[in-house]
Amino acid sequence: MPHITLPDNVPGIRSLVLYRPDTGQPLYELAQTVLRAGSPDSTLTDAERELIAAYVSSQNCTDFCRMSHAAASRYLFGNQAPVVDQVLNDPDTAPVSARLRALLVIAQRTAQDARTVDDTVVAAARAHGATDGDIHDTVLIAASFCMFNRYVDGLATLTLTPTDPALYEAMGERMGTLGYVVPTKAEATLSDGPSSSL
Secondary structure, eight states, rough: OOSSOTTTOOOHHHHHHHHHHHHHHHHHHHHHHHIIIIIIOOOOOHHHHHHHHHHHHHHHHHHHHHHHHHHHHHHGGGGGGGGHHHHOOOHHHTOOOOOOOOHHHHHHHHHHHGOOHHHHHHHHHHTTOOHHHHHHHHHHHHHHHHHHHHHHHHHTTTGOOOHHHHHHHHHHHHHHHHHHOOOHHHHHGGGOOOOOOO
């Protein structure tokens, strides 16, 4: 049960956004910026950005964020969707570019202890073609999702996490097409269909 009284039948961060729209709006704007716009010199695709968000959420054991962003990444990867689960299961053997694999190391270190993002891992990412924008955005996505993950976990919204894969598939499609828009109460409830999520 969540630690505070939240709207009924609204999973994950959406319940917190409805509880505090004044803080929810800038959080969704941050998500839209880091998962869609990015740095001018970044080569990260939207699918890769969502994958980094799902990967960090997996590292943090935040199921709702992991499942919703994995769904968005699958949708954006299209016929390459299986790569998402391969990365979440074992990024070292997943069929991704050496550049993305090196950026996932940076994301993991940022999530665990950002002080361990050292010259060695940054140089490895650069050696595989990562730009300054790629490195910047990877760290920002990872740091942002640590905040998002801790926000939902710290208030125990995990008890509101749905388990039906079909809900996440629809959520992923919506996130992949519409991006991050603060939901209304009607849009946010499971009974009325999934909305964008974090």
